[in-house]
Amino acid sequence: MAKFRSKLKRHTKGKTWAKGHSSTSNPENMKHRMNAKSRFFQANWKSAPPTSSSAKPSLTLEALMKHDARQMYATGKDEPTVNDIAGSLKSFSLDDEMMSDSQTGTFKTFKTFASNYSQCSNMSFKKLLNGFRTSSNLHKEMLAILTALTEVIKERKGTESSTEYFLLLMETIDASQEETEIFACISLLSMGIKTVPVPVLRKKFSETAGSLMQLMTRYIESENMTVIRHLIGCMSVLLRAQEHVSWSYSSTMRYLDAILSFTIHSKPKVRKAAQHAVVSIIQGSCFMLPRKPENTADNPDEPEEPLPPAVTYHPASGRVAKFCLSQFKPENLSKSQKLVLHTIALLRDTMSGMKTDDVRQSCESLLSIMTAANVLLRTTCFQTFHAFFLSRTTNIDSELLGKLISAIYEYRPDRMDIRQTLAWLAVLKEGHIHLAKLDLNLCANFLPKFVDVCASDLWMSDKTEIVTGASNTLKEILYECVRPACATDELRAQNREPITKVINIISKALAAPFGDVAKYVILTFAIVFEVTGPDFSKALHAPIATLGNRYDTNSTLRLAIEHAIITAIQFVGVENVLKAIPLADAKGEVLIDRSWLLPLLRVGIVGASFEFFSNYILELAYYCNTKWDEYKKEGNDSKRCTYELLCCQLWGLFPGFCRNPKDYSSFKLVAKKLGTALENNPEFRAPILDGLNELITYASEQNVGEIAKYSKNFVPCLLNIYIQKPNDTYETEMRGKILETIKVFLTITSEQTLVDLFENAVKELKDLPPGNFTSDACMDAANLLVVYQNAQNIKNYYEKFIAPVLKKDNKTKVAATDDQKLKKRKRKSYELLNELIASDREECKKFMKKNATAIEELLLKVFPTCPISQASRLSCLKLLIEKKYVSIKDKYILEAVLTFKEFSTKKQDIADQLLKLIGEIYEKKDKLDEFINIIMAGFGESELSVNTIFALRSVVQHLTGSLTVKTLEVILQEVLVFLTQKIRPEAEAAVVFLITFVKVLPSPLVANHLEPIMKSLSSMCPDTKRYCRLQIGYLLKKMCKRFTADELIKLVPGNDELTHRRLKKIRKQLRREERQKAAEKDSDEDESENEFVSGGLEKKSLTIEDILADSDSDLPDDDMDEAPEANHGNKKKFKVERNIHPRRRRRDCGFS
Known part of the structure; x- marks a missing residue:
């Protein structure tokens, strides 16, 4: 039988015809055809910019606006400066990153589609004008109403204030019959009501609140929940503006009850809007905000620190607490747990603004809810207590807070549950810190129990997360609770017993055999040394000795132990540390195995005494010096080198004793010894000179007199040493230090x-x-x-x-x-x-x-x-x-110009500063053009052309704001001439000038000269273009960032293939960088969302300003135009941070 050929493999990657359309030969995408068609009659078609059928026509409104902006200052009778032009160009944008970063403020923007129909100048409605969508019927209705209201105000010769818009919108709402008109008015009202003055809101409260209440009742069953959200927002602004006495009226409470009813609504957006409104009322009412200081006229220069609010709790907080507690019914706890969770979320943000009795009842209810087996309920209660403690409210007394902390101890989760344990730990930590703010002595008595839980129990856990969390918690407790308790002598005396217990508890963990937790224990003890200080030296003696005995140069914990000992030297004191880890035995002989301590002493010593240095350190140094000479005579080189090194290291401690010494009067004990060592021992000069420099430089006027007494001895001694010819390279290097020390001494001689x-x-x-x-x-x-x-x-x-x-x-x-x-x-x-x-x-x-x-x-x-x-x-x-x-x-200018020859030299920097100084003086005399003419005279001599270009670059860089447009054009024309020359240095200088020109001047001004710049770059000689390729590449990239590569490609002649290729490559590179930046931003957002710290409790807290801001965007969504399924594609969920209190400053944690 004959073999039949198998079927050819089909091309699966290409496009195929749809069924019934096989006769269609013209594809939808004709990119390559259009490119070929557009380049058919072009001389250099490979370099021509591509076009497409979908491309917009070149004559657009944006192009006309750019053209007008470029030319609006090019023709004028007066000569404007660059500063004058920059003031009118703040709205101009040609993808100018530098302009957008450096210039801010209120300014007139180009007209948007909406601003063509409405001449509204009130900033409250700017989001509608800037974010207007023609596809939204609601936006069209809002724009029509806003336009009509603006015309009415202008006819009445109004000022377009927020009050005028507010009154007209309320009138329009009352008179309107159609729902679309009412919805649009309510959306506009939600934008403008926030800027209405408080007295107006108070005067129109009853009328406005009544109208809003009727509308809320009317549309409560409506499918358009956006209206309800805006009504709730408007009502919250009204209620926040009312005085304290207004909350004694039943009508005001009735309006609050209406908002409270929406806080457990089934719709998430409505519920969040209502909860946000209640929180902003309780926490952000006018009488709950910090007050401005009254007597500031005496010291106008001092910054004004706001005073605490006149009242500490809101009069309506009881109503909110009663509403929340009413939702904690047994049937809700068992069947409607979602309702309970929403209520706890509201309670979490409002409990800090309640009075003490309401706080007590709320805490009791939360503790009873935590007995349930539901983990989510318990976690939410932990979050509520955490937010309450973090608020540092004074609406709870220290006794009640202590009882609450003791009660939370009973709700400790299982050790295997990491998330719950970390959450419980974070709540207790914030509770103790809050207690320290209210009653420091009571908090100190609570600390031993909490520290014992962390050190004796949680540190022994096999879970790294729990060990790290306990370490971080102890760090915060030590800084926020123990340190304030040791701030003064009186507080130290009152809290000595509990703080000593804390030290002993942590010391037990230090004495245990080292394991995985060892690093955390050592680092925690470094903080203990820092916060307790020398007053607890007896209790700290044993831990310091333990650290010294555990030191091993080959241990993985060596760096941690060194850090802890250095901290102890700094804060506990060098004398106390050397008592625990002595450098010498009872006979006075130096312990060589403790020599590892000497480098740590050099780093850590501060605030020591000269008496201790004289009586202890120098005695050891003299002992080592004696041994050094003894073994040198015997010829024992190994021991000689050992004691030589020890002696030098001991003298090397002197700079540490000069850091803020506590006994300047004892300097007389060491002055003579220092002079003798300077003259007879060159090897000790370096540390002595360093110490004397530091001692004089940082001494106060009161203490410097003690050192000045000996300057008549030290200065001649140092001068004699300096005049002597050095014997080796070490003494040669010391001459510079000696000269610096003499300079310092001369200031006090x-x-x-x-x-x-x-x-x-x-x-x-x-x-x-x-x-x-x-x-x-x-x-x-x-x-x-x-x-x-x-x-x-x-x-x-x-x-x-x-x-x-x-x-x-x-x-x-x-x-x-x-x-x-x-x-x-x-x-x-x-x-x-x-x-x-x-x-x-x-x-x-x-x-x-x-x-x-x-x-x-x-x-x-x-x-x-x-x-x-x-x-x-x-x-x-x-x-x-x-x-x-x-x-x-004029000769000054000439000499400065002559110095500009090389890049990045000290001479050029000085010349640059000199030219700037001279230019500023000419500018004050209004003779800047004369100054430019003097510089440009250098173009007359060929050998000065490069210098002149660099000098003009300096002038443009420093004085660009005062140069006129005409002057800049003349300078640019002169420089472009040299750009096309065959001399390499001239071309290089011209390119560098263009880089500065493009970088410094405003984008529209540069855009007006893009064509000659690009033509000159294309006209460069091949040799100079190759020689300056790096500088040209940087220039083109900078221009592409400010203007886009497509605009530059249009200005490049068709025969310059090299520049075309470079611009296209830069365009690709910039697009790639944008994509990478966008991808990194998305990944950072994903990481921040998935971040888990302390069971989700350590979230970014919101400030009062965040509370008062609306939770939704000012620009409303058009729910009527969008299908309910429109948002189903957006799978990404964003967490709403609800902690409302200002986040306190945290130290960077040292545990990981």
């Missing part, structure tokens, strides 16, 4: 001592030949001292030692070594001149006023002969201008 030291230094300087080591060292010393002399001495020193050095010509033929020495002396002379000009001392100012002109002439004269130290010399010129010693000259 007496005037007579300064004069004597200066005269001696000058005398030595005269006798020594210039150029050798000793001469340079004496010059350094004299340069330090001359700043503290009188004007005459400064002048003499300047004329004899500074001016001659600066006048010397480097171009003369001298030996290389002499040339280097001259450069070094010139650099030091410029640095001294900088210091003299910048000094605020009166004698320096006198010297500068008399000799500023001579110094200026010298600085300007030495420029051609002094190519070195340009940064220091320009800094001197800048300081002369800043201090107003001299007036500006």
Whole structure:
């Protein structure tokens, strides 16, 4: 038989014809056909921008608006500055990220579809005007009514205030018969009623509330629940505005009862709106808000701290409590548990605003509900207690709160239930913190029991989550309860017994064999050391000793133990720590196995005493020094090195003893020893110099006098060491530290001592030949001292030692070594001149006023002969201008321009600052164009073109707000000429200028010059374009971010294939980045939703402002136009955070 060929494999990925449409040959998607059709007659069709059949026509309203915005300042009689233009361009947007980030405020936007029909200027209705949907019948009706009301107000010559709209809307609601009109008016009312003044709401309360109540009764059975939600919102705003006395009327309570009836509604949106309304009434009524301070006229500069509200509970809170408790019937607990959960949710947000009796009844009901076996009910009750404790309300006395905490102990969940255990733990934690705010002594007596549960029970759990939760709880308790109990001597005396018990309980966990919980125990003890301090040193002696005995360099807990011991050194005190972990035995011999403690002491010592350093640390150092010399003579190198290291480490503790010492008067005990060590022991100089620097820098005026007594001894000693020639690299490095220490000491040295030291230094300087080591060292010393002399001495020193050095010509033929020495002396002379000009001392100012002109002439004269130290010399010129010693000259600008040659150099930074300073002065004189012309004169010389472009870039960057549009156009045209040149540095400088131009100026102003910029970039020589490819890429990416790649592609000539490819690649990259950013944002939202902390109790709390804000959007949904199934596709659920009290500041938890 013949073989038949098998069927070919069908293409399953392509599109197939629908049944009965096989004759249709033209597909719906004709992307490639349209691209080919649009490019048929184009010269470079591969680079042309694609088009599609669905593309919008190019002449659109948006395009016209952009064109008008670009051209509205291009033609005008007056010359506006960039600042003037920026003020009128705040509404302009061409995908300008920088403009949107940097400019905020109220401004006029481009007209939307809705604003074409309504001229309403009231900000209450902006969401309707901005978010108007033409497909919504409700929005159309709202817009029509708003337009009519606006016309009526304008005919009556009104101001379009919220009060006028409120009154007209109420009149319209009363007169309307059609439901659609009423719904639209109610939606508009819900937008505008929030900005109506409180006196108006009080005066119109009875009429408005009656009308709203009738409407609520009329539409209670309606399918459009949006109307009910808006009515509830309007009623809550009315009730919040009423005075305290108004709540004594039965009619007011009747309106509240109406809202309460909706809090257990079957519709979730209605129920949430009603609960939000009740919470905002109880917590956010006008008399429940913090009051503004009255007497602020005496201190207007001090920030105003709001006063607590006049009343602590709402008069209607009893009605809310009664309503909630009435829902906790036995039949509801067994059959309608969802109703009970909704009621508990309402109680959770309102209980903190109730009076004490209502709080007691509510707590008793919640505790009785928690006896049920339903886990969800118990968790919700835990959340309610947590929110109540977190509110820190004063509507519960400390005795009742203590009883409530004791009762919650009885509802401890099973240890295997992690979520319930963490929730129970979080509730007790907040309860104790709340109790500490009300009665600190009572809270201290409650703490041992709670700490015992955490340390002795929960820490022993095999569940990591419970161990971490217990550790975090103990941390909060220690910071919020134990630390306040140790704040003063009186409180420490009152609470010493319970706090000691707390320390002993945690110490038991520390003494147990180390396991997985060891890290948490050690870190918790670090907090114990911090909060208790040296007053509990006896109780802390054993834990510190235990930590010292458990230390092992190979242990995984080494870092945790080091952290705990460093904390103990800082807060318990170095003396107490060394008593528990001594460095020496009873015979006074150093324990080498405790040497690991020395680096920790160096880091942790603060607030110690010089007496302890002298009597204990230095004694050990001398012992080690003796052993060091002894083993050195014996030739025992290993032990010699050991004791040498120990001796250096002990001296290395000196900077720690200089951190805020508690006995400055005891500095005399160590001053002589320090001087001896500085002279005879170079290896100890580094820590001694560091300590002296820190001691003087951070000492108060009262304490610095104790150190100043010894400056006459330390300064000559340090100067003698500095003048001596170093023997090795270590001593060479120390010379810089010695010089810094001398500078610090000079600030506290007496005037007579300064004069004597200066005269001696000058005398030595005269006798020594210039150029050798000793001469340079004496010059350094004299340069330090001359700043503290009188004007005459400064002048003499300047004329004899500074001016001659600066006048010397480097171009003369001298030996290389002499040339280097001259450069070094010139650099030091410029640095001294900088210091003299910048000094605020009166004698320096006198010297500068008399000799500023001579110094200026010298600085300007030495420029051609002094190519070195340009940064220091320009800094001197800048300081002369800043201090107003001299007036500006054109030569200053020339020298600044000449410095702009390289990228990111110190010289260019100084020149940049100098140009900015000069430009600001010209700007104040309204001569900025003259300043620009002086700079642009550099284009006349080819060797200055690059410098001039960089200088113009600096001007545009710093003074762009004051430059006129015409000036900017002239600058840009000049720079674009150099962009197309064949010289690489000029092209590179021009590209860098364009980057700044695009980055700094407003988008519309840049958009007006996009075409010449893009043409010039395309016209660049291939060599310069390749050389500047990185800078051009950055420029194009920046422009694409501000304008979009499609707009730029249209401006690129068709024959520039390279730029077309780069722009398309950037477009792809930007779109990819947007997609990645959107994906990361979605993933972050998903993670935040799934986050579980402490059984779901530790949620972000809402503030009073959040309470007063509507839970729904101001822009209503059009329920009439949408099918009930419209929202079924949205599967994502969002959690509504309902904790209403301001979240207290939490410390970053150290446990993980």
